[in-house]
Every structure is written in structure tokens, then in C-alpha cells.
Amino acid sequence: MQTTTRVAVIGGGVVGCSVLYHLTKLGWSDVILLERSELTSGSTWHAAGGFHTLNGDTNMAALQGYTIKLYKELEEITGMSCGLHHVGGVTLADNKDRFDMLVAERAKHRYMGLETEIVGPEEISKIAPVTNIDGVIGALYDPLDGHLDPSGTTHAYAKAARMGGATIETHCKVLQTTQRTDGTWDISTNKGSIHAEHIVNAAGLWAREVGAMAGIYFPLLPMEHQYIVTEEVPEIAAIIDNGGEHPHVMDPAGESYLRQEGRGLCIGFYEQPCRPWSVSGTPWDFGHELLPDDFDKIEDSIAFAYKRFPALERAGVKSVIHGPFTFAPDGNPLVGPVPGMRNYWSACAVMAGFSQGGGVGLTLAQWMVEGEPDRDVFAMDCARFGKWITPGYTVPKVIENYQRRFSVSYPNEELPAARGVRRTPMYDTFTSMGAVWGAQFGLEVPNYFTKAGEPNFEAPSFRRSNAWEATKREVKAVRHGVGINEVHNFSKFLVTGANARTWLDRVMAGRLPKPGRLSLTPMLSHKGKLIGDFTVSCISEGKFQLTASYGSQEYHRRWFEQNMEDGVQLENISDRRNGFQIAGPKAAEVLQACTATTIREIKFLDVVEMVVGSTDCLVQQVSYTGDHGFEIYCDPMAQHALWSTLWTAGAPHAMAPFGMRAMMSLRLDKFFGSWMSEFSPDYTAAETGLDRFISFKKNTNFIGRSIAEAERAVPPARQLVVFEVDALDADVVAYEPVFIDGEVQGFCTSGGYSHHAEKSIAFALVPRSCVNDDLAVEIEILGQRRPAKLLLEPLL
Numbered sequence: 001m002q003t004t005t006r007v008a009v010i011g012g013g014v015v016g017c018s019v020l021y022h023l024t025k026l027g028w029s030d031v032i033l034l035e036r037s038e039l040t041s042g043s044t045w046h047a048a049g050g051f052h053t054l055n056g057d058t059n060m061a062a063l064q065g066y067t068i069k070l071y072k073e074l075e076e077i078t079g080m081s082c083g084l085h086h087v088g089g090v091t092l093a094d095n096k097d098r099f100d101m102l103v104a105e106r107a108k109h110r111y112m113g114l115e116t117e118i119v120g121p122e123e124i125s126k127i128a129p130v131t132n133i134d135g136v137i138g139a140l141y142d143p144l145d146g147h148l149d150p151s152g153t154t155h156a157y158a159k160a161a162r163m164g165g166a167t168i169e170t171h172c173k174v175l176q177t178t179q180r181t182d183g184t185w186d187i188s189t190n191k192g193s194i195h196a197e198h199i200v201n202a203a204g205l206w207a208r209e210v211g212a213m214a215g216i217y218f219p220l221l222p223m224e225h226q227y228i229v230t231e232e233v234p235e236i237a238a239i240i241d242n243g244g245e246h247p248h249v250m251d252p253a254g255e256s257y258l259r260q261e262g263r264g265l266c267i268g269f270y271e272q273p274c275r276p277w278s279v280s281g282t283p284w285d286f287g288h289e290l291l292p293d294d295f296d297k298i299e300d301s302i303a304f305a306y307k308r309f310p311a312l313e314r315a316g317v318k319s320v321i322h323g324p325f326t327f328a329p330d331g332n333p334l335v336g337p338v339p340g341m342r343n344y345w346s347a348c349a350v351m352a353g354f355s356q357g358g359g360v361g362l363t364l365a366q367w368m369v370e371g372e373p374d375r376d377v378f379a380m381d382c383a384r385f386g387k388w389i390t391p392g393y394t395v396p397k398v399i400e401n402y403q404r405r406f407s408v409s410y411p412n413e414e415l416p417a418a419r420g421v422r423r424t425p426m427y428d429t430f431t432s433m434g435a436v437w438g439a440q441f442g443l444e445v446p447n448y449f450t451k452a453g454e455p456n457f458e459a460p461s462f463r464r465s466n467a468w469e470a471t472k473r474e475v476k477a478v479r480h481g482v483g484i485n486e487v488h489n490f491s492k493f494l495v496t497g498a499n500a501r502t503w504l505d506r507v508m509a510g511r512l513p514k515p516g517r518l519s520l521t522p523m524l525s526h527k528g529k530l531i532g533d534f535t536v537s538c539i540s541e542g543k544f545q546l547t548a549s550y551g552s553q554e555y556h557r558r559w560f561e562q563n564m565e566d567g568v569q570l571e572n573i574s575d576r577r578n579g580f581q582i583a584g585p586k587a588a589e590v591l592q593a594c595t596a597t598t599i600r601e602i603k604f605l606d607v608v609e610m611v612v613g614s615t616d617c618l619v620q621q622v623s624y625t626g627d628h629g630f631e632i633y634c635d636p637m638a639q640h641a642l643w644s645t646l647w648t649a650g651a652p653h654a655m656a657p658f659g660m661r662a663m664m665s666l667r668l669d670k671f672f673g674s675w676m677s678e679f680s681p682d683y684t685a686a687e688t689g690l691d692r693f694i695s696f697k698k699n700t701n702f703i704g705r706s707i708a709e710a711e712r713a714v715p716p717a718r719q720l721v722v723f724e725v726d727a728l729d730a731d732v733v734a735y736e737p738v739f740i741d742g743e744v745q746g747f748c749t750s751g752g753y754s755h756h757a758e759k760s761i762a763f764a765l766v767p768r769s770c771v772n773d774d775l776a777v778e779i780e781i782l783g784q785r786r787p788a789k790l791l792l793e794p795l796l
């Protein structure tokens with residue numbers, strides 16, 4: 001076996017082979033794949049081979065679309081067959097909410113260029129005749145759905161990779177991975193040792209064990225999964241004899257997926273009484289064996305399937321496939337550079353290898369070869385989970401995700417599993433005040449506060465929810481008096497050292513503040529994409545506090561560490577600085593009552609260290625609500641004391657707590673965009689208007705400068721704008737298509753209801769050439785095209 005390589009991919013399932021192929025495709029040929037047995041020796045050989053584009057996350061759906069289109073390319077390159085059957089598929093809806101969800105998906109597909117279609121019961125009967133349409137109200141038809149031969153496809157990836165110069169070493173088990181001080185890796189195997197610049201963990205069922213060799217915990221868990229293949233089904237045989245093929249049918253109500261297999265059918269289930277497999281680790285001697293058949297576990301699912309697909313009941317069972325495959329807590333893959341590690345990459349927890357494997361391979365290869373992926377892949381970035389994650393979180397979340405695989409996902413939904421793993425000292429106080437909690441990055445965050453007698457649960461809905469009245473109340477309290485909330489769900493970094501300013505000047509595109517001031521700045525990638533939207537506070541020369549999105553803290557930390565310089569110390573203090581925000585016309589009076597510092601002397605964007613009550617605090621005059629307001633940071637040990645001080649001082653002004661629902665309504669009035677909606681690596685600063693915070697005057701070659709300069713000279717084709725929507729009972733969430741002159745020419749990034757202005761608001765990216773003061777458009781919300789007009793001025 002060779003002894004050196006640029007990249008060692010560990011694992012020869014569909015994902016490892018796809019990564020290997022894409023590395024060669026992008027020009028890295030000194031790459032090797034190490035497989036402990038034959039290729040496809042993990043989950044891959046069990047797979048039913050189905051593929052589809054449907055995914056709640058738009059970027060994941062796009063990568064699934066890429067994967068499906070790739071198979072033809074693979075066949076052409078290699079001359080091998082992937083056993084492709086592009087038969088199309090329907091996803092059924094038997095209730096209004098699910099139908100709403102499919103209609104909303106279809107709307108997203110419009111601007112993505114996917115030719116899906118909503119079809120009614122009669123059409124379903126024609127397209128998928130084995131379906132009993134009793135109770136079915138419609139379906140989403142996707143012509144791209146289909147299935148393939150899992151083994152043939154994996155070998156086609158492998159052959160294409162070999163043709164690009166890659167080596168594949170089978171029967172080569174990785175036993176240990178040891179990092180050298182220069183960041184490269186010694187990998188010992190049963191066939192000898194190999195020195196690699198990079199490691200990719202694509203070890204599927206054994207990804208946890210391979211990760212542990214480098215001291216990494218990968219939050220994933222295998223689940224048992226079962227599908228049944230029938231003997232010949234006369235209805236299917238008749239279709240085949242007439243030269244046809246039966247399409248796929250996803251039946252979320254029955255938690256099943258069904259397709260033609262030979263002259264019979266194949267049906268698999270995501271059953272409620274599901275079972276994790278090998279919770280404490282995958283045995284090394286697990287190989288090509290199946291798990292014992294377990295009809296008890298899927299008894300209810302089978303009974304439902306007999307009603308939906310009566311032909312099944314008459315068919316004999318030919319074989320049962322019962323095997324394990326891995327899931328991350330939210331069901332999306334874990335991809336990218338592992339935070340805190342050098343040269344260690346993840347391509348794990350891919351639960352739908354044949355829908356997602358191509359996109360995962362492309363993304364990882366772009367990241368390794370070009371330094372960053374082409375699009376926003378946060379939904380599958382391994383940095384979306386933090387160091388706080390343990391099996392105590394992973395196991396219940398994976399079970400929940402499996403059980404909800406076919407559930408309706410609502411935009412306002414908060415899921416119950418593994419809650420309360422991270423709380424601040426305010427949790428009990430806010431609970432006693434009626435907080436209805438949500439979760440962000442494992443942290444409990446109040447969404448809104450109920451009054452006595454109101455239900456303390458927000459009903460999941462695509463339409464305006466029962467949080468409406470409480471949200472309105474909180475918005476009014478802020479706008480007309482003063483509101484208070486916690487600043488726990490901002491990330492906070494402390495940057496110190498002699499070179500702190502120089503380094504920040506290179507990493508951030510905006511102007512850096514003087515001591516005692518703060519500034520807002522975008523952070524750009526080398527390709528000029530928006531990778532951060534930061535508040536930078538200069539506490540004193542050589543000492544800065546950065547605040548940004550709490551959920552992106554590992555993503556940002558990884559970037560900072562990748563771009564670190566000597567003379568700079570970076571600390572993630574997100575959970576070591578906490579405190580409150582008070583906002584509204586009475587905020588200054590409340591703060592003044594708690595401190596000897598003269599508050600009226602504090603100007604907008606000032607940063608002041610002061611004692612508030614008995615607590616040392618860092619106070620900033622800024623508020624995301626758009627009001628006159630203050631962010632007050634303190635040591636969490638002192639947070640309760642600070643709370644008592646502020647709450648007591650707020651009482652004469654009827655100060656009210658407010659939650660995230662109100663915050664997201666308030667920001668609309670000022671046209672403030674939000675991270676991962678308006679501002680994400682899918683967009684540039686010039687597209688979203690954040691270029692107004694870029695300092696082109698500063699004499700620094702900040703990261704992304706050349707692209708930002710180019711966009712300054714020639715503005716990008718699309719532009720972020722804000723619309724007032726003539727909405728009914730549902731507001732824009734994200735990705736709704738925007739029709740201009742009857743054509744889909746843009747899409748929404750986010751939206752909501754402004755309780756202050758009493759208007760439904762949508763942010764959207766539209767062609768710059770279409771923007772004029774009188775621009776009137778239509779936005780499709782839950783299947784209805786609603787008129788909308790451009791707003792020229794903020795509403796506050």
C-alpha cells in the first residue's frame with residue numbers, strides 16, 4: 001500500500017466513494033479510499049435505493065436535485081449502469097395541513113426550477129393506480145423521484161474516482177489516527193501506515209468509532225429500518241407488460257414509502273415503535289448480516305398500508321430487509337471541517353445516501369479544494385451543533401427525528417425531545433412569568449409570555465398562530481413603554497492582544513470602532529459571500545467583544561481559528577457573558593434609575609462599562625428592536641441580581657418581558673434583516689444591502705475585498721427589497737416565489753407580521769432591473785398569489 005497521500009477517505013460506502021470521485025473531479029488526484037472490507041459493506045448494501053428531491057431545507061433540496069442529475073453523468077463517464085429508474089413519485093396528503101405543506105413546497109420549487117406539480121385524487125389514481133385514494137385530498141408529483149441499484153451506483157462512483165487518479169484500498173481497516181504537530185495525520189491500518197495531509201471520516205455505521213480515534217464525538221446514532229419486497233403483484237405485472245413502470249408513492253399518513261421492485265412491490269416504514277441500534281457503539285464484526293425480521297414493530301404500519309395499497313395484502317412476502325443506518329439529531333448529514341480540528345473532515349450521518357450522497361461529495365470536495373462550498377450548507381454543516389452535545393441529547397433527538405420523518409413540519413414548531421439541556425439562571429423566573437419556550441442551539445429561549453388563563457403552548461401552524469395576541473401585546477409594550485429580554489442567544493467572542501485590531505480589520509469588512517464605540521460589520525468569505533453579520537464593540541484598545549448569531553458560534557469560531565494570526569487571543573464567551581436588553585421609549589429612564597452613570601450622555605453605538613445596581617456591566621446603546629435601547633452584559637453569576645435591579649426599576653413604567661416572536665416582529669419595522677434569512681453564505685453584501693457597512697476607505701485587504709469591490713463597480717443582478725403584502729391569515733415565512741409581470745422572478749428570504757405597523761411584511765430578492773418605486777408584485781403564500789407593493793421607507 002502507498003505510504004503517503006493528500007487525502008485519506010475512510011469508508012467505502014456510497015458517501016465515501018462520492019467524496020473520492022468529487023475530489024478527483026475538482027482536480028485532486030492524490031487521494032485514497034480505505035475500506036475495511038469490500039465497498040458497500042456498511043448501510044449502503046441494505047438500501048432500497050430510492051431517491052427524491054423533497055427536503056424541508058431548500059439548499060438540501062437543491063443538493064438532492066444535484067445528486068439525482070449526477071447519476072446520468074456517472075453512467076456516461078464510467079460506462080457502468082446505476083440501474084436507474086426515473087419513475088417519478090407522488091407524496092400524498094390526507095389532511096389540510098399536509099396539503100398546505102406540499103403546496104408550500106411546490107411554491108419553493110418554482111424558483112428552484114424543479115418541475116413538481118400538485119395533483120388531485122383522480123390524477124393520483126391515474127399516476128399511481130395501486131393507491132386507494134379514500135381520504136386523500138391531493139399530492140405533490142415529482143418527476144425526478146426514482147430508484148437505482150445501490151451497489152452498482154457505489155461502484156460507478158468508485159470507477160469514476162479511479163479514472164480521475166484515485167486509489168481504493170479494500171480490506172484495509174483503519175485502526176488508529178494520530179495527528180502530527182504540523183496538522184497532518186498518521187493512519188495505521190492492518191495493511192501498514194499511511195501519512196495523509198487530510199482525513200475524511202465517511203465511515204457511516206462506524207463513524208463514531210473512527211471519530212473517537214481522533215477524540216471527536218460525532219452526534220449520530222444508527223436506527224433499525226425495515227422494508228419488505230413482495231412476490232409478483234398482478235397490477236404491477238400488468239403495467240410492466242404494457243411497457244410501463246409504477247411510480248413511487250410516499251404516504252406520510254402511513255409513514256411508508258412504496259415502489260415497484262421487479263414484478264412486485266417494495267414498501268418500507270418509518271414506524272413509531274422504532275428502535276435505535278447499537279447505542280453504545282457499532283461492533284467491528286458487524287458486516288453483511290441483516291437484523292432479524294420484526295413484523296411486530298411494523299404491525300400497525302402494515303395494517304395501514306393494506307388499506308392504502310390493497311394489492312399488498314394479496315401479495316406474498318419475497319424478502320425482508322432489516323438493517324441499521326445513521327442519523328444526526330435533526331436528520332441532516334454532518335459535513336465539513338470538524339470545528340476545533342485541523343485537516344479533519346466529516347462526511348457522516350448521511351441518512352439518504354442515494355438522494356444526498358452526490359451533494360455531500362460535491363460540497364465537501366469544494367470545501368477542501370476551493371476553501372468553501374458554493375452555497376449555504378449550514379443545514380448539514382457539522383458546526384451546527386456545539387460542544388455541549390452528548391449522547392443524552394443525540395439519542396432522544398434521533399428517535400424523535402425518525403418518528404417524525406413523515407410528519408408535517410410547521411414553521412413555528414418547537415420539538416419536545418431533549419429539551420432543557422441548556423438553561424440560563426432566568427429559566428425558572430421566566431417560566432413563572434408565563435414563558436413559552438423555544439430551543440436554539442440547545443438553549444431554552446422564551447418565544448413569548450402568556451397571561452394567566454392563556455394556553456402556554458403555541459399550536460403548530462402554517463397560519464398566524466395562537467401566539468398572535470401575546471406577541472402583539474409585547475410589541476406594543478416595547479414600542480410604547482419598555483420591554484426586557486435576555487441577551488443569552490447572541491454569541492459573544494472576546495478578542496484581545498496587541499494585534500487584535502489589525503486582525504479584526506482583516507477578518508471584518510466593516511470599519512472598526514474606536515474605544516468606547518461599537519460598529520456593525522459584515523464578515524465575508526474569500527468568495528465574497530456573507531458569512532457573518534457582527535456587532536464589534538471596542539471595550540478598550542486591544543480588547544473587543546463580538547456579538548452575532550448564537551447558533552452560528554461554532555461556525556464562526558472555526559472560521560476565526562482558520563484565519564488566526566499571532567498576537568491575537570480569541571475566546572468564545574457566549575455562555576460566560578449574559579444579561580438583558582431593555583428597549584423602548586422608557587428604557588433610558590429605567591437604566592438611569594439603576595446606575596450612577598449619566599445615561600443621557602451615552603450616545604447611539606456607545607459602549608460603556610458601568611455598575612448597574614450591584615453588578616459590573618458592559619452597556620451598549622443599540623437594539624435590534626429598532627427602539628432606543630440598551631444591551632447590558634454581565635457575568636451570569638450576577639444575572640439574577642441584575643434582573644432584580646432592572647425589574648424593580650422597570651415596575652413604575654410597566655416594563656414587560658418580551659420573547660423572540662416579538663423581537664422578530666419588531667425588527668421588521670426597521671427593515672432589519674436576520675442572520676440565515678436575509679444574510680447567509682448564499683448571498684453577498686451588495687445583494688442584501690449590507691455593503692453599506694463595508695469600509696472601502698480602510699487601507700486593509702480584508703477577506704473578500706476584491707469581490708466586494710467588483711460588486712461595487714458592477715452591482716449584482718439581484719437586490720434585497722421589502723414588500724407590504726396583502727396577506728390573509730398567513731404571512732411569508734421564507735422562499736415563497738415572487739411573481740413580477742406574471743413570471744416567477746424572485747423569492748422571499750423571510751417575513752412576518754409587524755404588530756406595530758399592522759402590516760404583513762416580506763423581504764425578497766428580486767432582479768435589480770425590476771426595482772422601481774411603484775413595483776407591485778404577487779407573492780405565493782400557501783397556494784394563493786397575494787398582491788404586494790414595494791416599501792420605500794422603514795415603518796418606524
Ligand SMILES: Cc1cc2nc3c(=O)[nH]c(=O)nc-3n(C[C@H](O)[C@H](O)[C@H](O)COP(=O)(O)OP(=O)(O)OC[C@H]3O[C@@H](n4cnc5c(N)ncnc54)[C@H](O)[C@@H]3O)c2cc1C
Pocket residue numbers: 010011012013014015016034035036037038039040041042043044045046047048049050051172173174175202203204205206207210225226227321322323324325347348349350351352353354355356
Ligand atoms: C433498510 C435500509 C433501507 C434504506 N433505503 C434507502 C433508500 O431507499 N434511499 C437512500 O437514499 N438511502 C437508504 N438507506 C440509507 C443508506 O443506506 C445510507 O444513507 C447510506 O448507505 C450511507 O452510506 P455511507 O457511505 O455514509 O455509510 P456506510 O454504507 O455505512 O459505509 C461506511 C463504510 O465505511 C467502512 N468503514 C467503517 N470503519 C472503517 C474503518 N475503520 N476502516 C476502513 N473502513 C471503514 C465500512 O466498512 C463501510 O463500508 C437505507 C438504509 C437501510 C438500512
